[in-house]
Amino acid sequence: MFYVIAIAGKKWSNRDPEQHERRWGRIAFGTSSLGLAAHLAFFFTRWAGSGQIPTSNMYEFMTFLGMSIMIAFTIVYFIYRKALLGMFALPLTVIIVAYASVFPQEVQPLIPALQNVWLKVHVTTAALGEAFFAVGFAAGLMYLLRVVDFKGKTKEARRSQFWVEFSLYTIIVIVGFIFAVFAFRGAGYEAQFVQEQSKIDTKGIESTTTETVDYTLPPIVKPYNSQAVSIESFLGMEEPLFEAPYWMNGVNSGRKLNTVVWSVIAGTLLYGLLRLVFRKPLGAVIHPVMEGIDPEDLDEISYRSIAIGFPIFTLGALIFAMIWANIAWGRFWGWDPKEVWALITWLFYSAYLHFRLSRGWQGLRSAWLAVIGFVIVLFTLIGVNLIIAGLHSYSGV
Structure with missing residues (x-):
């Protein structure tokens, strides 16, 4: 909320716009830093209390990913000093932590394959790399909301409007899933x-x-x-x-x-309610808030975030993962679904950096790739763990 006030509130502030943004940006960053400090305290006290790093199931890993996104956001914020990124990075963190809270929160003993120091190195570095991809996604989505012409009537404009709106709808479906689970859980349905x-x-x-x-x-x-x-x-x-x-x-x-059916139902109802309230597409609602923001800043932040996350992800999700796999299962590579999708994620972001640096794919193309890439990351994290059976299925318990 403070980040939204810092950016969107400039229109109604009596202060100089830059002074208003600096003041509320400091308040917002201080508040989010307190949240990160509390999250770090949770992580280390749970680690100390259980005797094992809290990344062994979906609840622990997703909360760790939310914490990692905040760490990545904080690093990017110190580089660019742009409060505007907080408007999307913070809600993304809240959604991920809320999603984690759907799963059982009890500490679960590690299975033998996980009892190795390389697990800590592999999981933490892979999650940190994905966290930077998340920040790149947030900046990329903001870029699209900034530059897409929501009043345009041409075929290209309508296509861009549809896919931006579909991206927002997908996020709302995840929120709808969270609402549905907590509502029926609170009602004690069985x-x-x-x-x-x-x-x-x-x-x-x-x-x-x-x-x-x-x-x-x-x-x-x-x-x-x-x-x-x-x-x-x-x-x-x-x-x-x-x-x-x-x-x-x-x-x-x-x-x-x-669960998928209920997610779509709840998300569609929530999306329909928002459309009824605003009487226009959500992208068209958010677009005016983005006016005055330099799209080149968003493009640069998105690219730099992915550029920082890529080598970290390479180390964590591929190199350290293969070392751990050899120790745990006696082979470096086994075409397990999680391994395959981690490789797909790496290849996609490799292509992103190649097109960006060699072909000059900046701006709109780069933003779309940043958004699509994080969708692949989410499927690797959620879809593979919960839908496709494999050696990593334990983390979906």
């Missing part, structure tokens, strides 16, 4: 299903296993070939509307698909 699975071993002997899965969101989608144990009624819905497709293996697949 549903439970049981699924029988038949397996035939190498000797041709068939065995049947029974698994149960608990839902905290009303079951629009139930697990494949399952029976309801208990379902609380919600808005007259006494049973699931759909069944997960047969190719979605695992009893938790239906619950994950159900």
